[in-house]
Amino acid sequence: MQNNKLISNLFRTEHRKVTAVLARVFGFEHIQIAEDIVSDTFLLATEKWGQNKLPDNPTAWLYTVAKNKAKDHLKRNTIFTQKVSAAIMAESSLSEEVEIDLSEKNINDSQLQMMFAICQPVIPAEAQIGLALRILCGFGIDEIADAFLSNKETINKRLLRAKEKLRQHKVKIEFPDTHEINKRLETVLLTLYLLFNEGYYSVSSNTNLRKDLCLEAMRLTYLLIENKATDLPVVNALFSLMCFHASRFEARIDKNGEMILYDEQDSCLWNDELIVKGTNYLIRASRGDQVTRYHLEAAIAYWHTIKTDSAEKWENVLQLYNKLLILEYSPMAALNRTYALAKAGGKEKAIIEAEKLTQLTGNHLYHSLLGYLYSGVANEKALQHLQTALKLAKSKGEKNRIAKNIKKLNTLKK
Amino acid sequence: MNEFLLIYRREADFDTQFTAEQLKEISKPWMDWMGGLAAQSILADRGNRLDSAGKVVKPNNVVTNGAYVEIKELIGGYSIIKAASLDEAAEIAKGCPILAVGGNVEVREILQM
Structure with missing residues (x-):
């Protein structure tokens, strides 16, 4: 039993390392071979270790087996010897055999290069996240399906299509040129941001899995910070944002896996260490004069780590949302801006602005917000909006929360 | 939805020196x-502010100082919205x-080429 747990932990961490290194050797042309070798290696480990004692150094065992399998394959396969190996050998100046380098440095380099290779605008964002989870994070297909609330067949198809696309576009697994980094980094950061959000806001009931998604997004972002060429303000801003959000992990989900709203969170459960970390990386992000959406979102998240309500806090949050929206519109930012306006300038002002957001009338959060704004101002109207919100809401947790607010408002009216 | 240019105009001598606090x-x-x-998703382009210094170039090599042509009113900036x-x-x-400081907004539809 204990072996199984060890194997599954090792699988996650070592799978992604070996895959990245082998994938770089084989290229997207033959990435399936790399993935098969890794699968075979872990299958063999499961069989052997299940029956016998574990080897003294399981990681080294895995690396040796994977290396040998890769080398065997390269020797055996004629197409490979002619096409791919020839190119590799020419490059690596090794005439005898191909070096499979599983040193920490090469693993990190390979993962970074893989990150740039996967995050390509030619494949849809969903597929980028899926591939990142599979190749960079070592998640199983069933776990990815669970995270996306989908099934294994759909995910498998999605990943196959994406790999095919990368092959067609002859995407190379390599680090982009210095002058290209900024542009390429944009896609990489967006994928990491979406990966984090997938975990943070997902409706999947698997709380542990969701947290893992967030931690993986943070790990990959940190990999970029550790690399000199990609340790840029914008990357630090994204990492800071993730730290601030992650600091509320324990406080935002209750025992039943339901979301606890910011206002109702027990701030004792906020993780101070992550808040400090977020602040430090926000300071590192302030080098230079570039202000990206990640900077603004990190700054907003920073203000949310200050529990005490003050006019100053909400005025700052309001102005940050103004800037964020001017930079890039999103429904969530529009709603949150209006909430900040209510906190900073009063509900009456916010109602006028909220009523203008006619593009959001089909969104249950919009009606929840109006329900909140009209509470205590025009309770009958508040009730109408909450009832519309109840009708539009999809998840059970949200329906419960809205029903609770309706009940509260009804008792107030009596 | 079409795009409209908003041209912000105000008194020519409005732009004097401000302290940081006043600017805020x-x-x-x-x-x-x-x-x-x-937030309404109708801001197509935030546009820019314009400096009050300017020149008007007329036919026959005539260049005059001042960003305004006839009246003592200055374009302070512009934005593009969708409506x-x-x-x-x-x-x-x-x-x-x-409008609160006595200026006005000229609204013009942008015709696509």
């Missing part, structure tokens, strides 16, 4: 107004903070 006070209503438009009609665009422009 002036910028808040503008940021709130722009943020409000962006269903000129009337709707004009209705939206009623919220512009330049």
Whole structure:
């Protein structure tokens, strides 16, 4: 039993390392071979270790087996010897055999290069996240399906299509040129941001899995910070944002896996260490004069780590949302801006602005917000909006929360 | 949805020196107004402010100082918004903070080439 747990932990961490290194050797042309070798290696480990004692150094065992399998394959396969190996050998100046380098440095380099290779605008964002989870994070297909609330067949198809696309576009697994980094980094950061959000806001009931998604997004972002060429303000801003959000992990989900709203969170459960970390990386992000959406979102998240309500806090949050929206519109930012306006300038002002957001009338959060704004101002109207919100809401947790607010408002009216 | 250019005009001698504190006070209503438009997803381009210095170039090599042609009114900046009609665009422009300091907004539909 204990072996199984060890194997599954090792699988996650070592799978992604070996895959990245082998994938770089084989290229997207033959990435399936790399993935098969890794699968075979872990299958063999499961069989052997299940029956016998574990080897003294399981990681080294895995690396040796994977290396040998890769080398065997390269020797055996004629197409490979002619096409791919020839190119590799020419490059690596090794005439005898191909070096499979599983040193920490090469693993990190390979993962970074893989990150740039996967995050390509030619494949849809969903597929980028899926591939990142599979190749960079070592998640199983069933776990990815669970995270996306989908099934294994759909995910498998999605990943196959994406790999095919990368092959067609002859995407190379390599680090982009210095002058290209900024542009390429944009896609990489967006994928990491979406990966984090997938975990943070997902409706999947698997709380542990969701947290893992967030931690993986943070790990990959940190990999970029550790690399000199990609340790840029914008990357630090994204990492800071993730730290601030992650600091509320324990406080935002209750025992039943339901979301606890910011206002109702027990701030004792906020993780101070992550808040400090977020602040430090926000300071590192302030080098230079570039202000990206990640900077603004990190700054907003920073203000949310200050529990005490003050006019100053909400005025700052309001102005940050103004800037964020001017930079890039999103429904969530529009709603949150209006909430900040209510906190900073009063509900009456916010109602006028909220009523203008006619593009959001089909969104249950919009009606929840109006329900909140009209509470205590025009309770009958508040009730109408909450009832519309109840009708539009999809998840059970949200329906419960809205029903609770309706009940509260009804008792107030009596 | 069509696009409309909002041209912000005000008194020519409006732009004097401000302290940082005053600038902050002036910028808040503008940021709130722009943020409000962006929240409605109708801000196509935030546009820019224009410096008060300028020259007018006329035929026959005549160049005059001053960004204004005839009247003592200056274009202070511009934005582009999205609206269903000129009337709707004009209705939206009623919220512009330049009105509070005696300025005005010219609303013009942008015709696509």
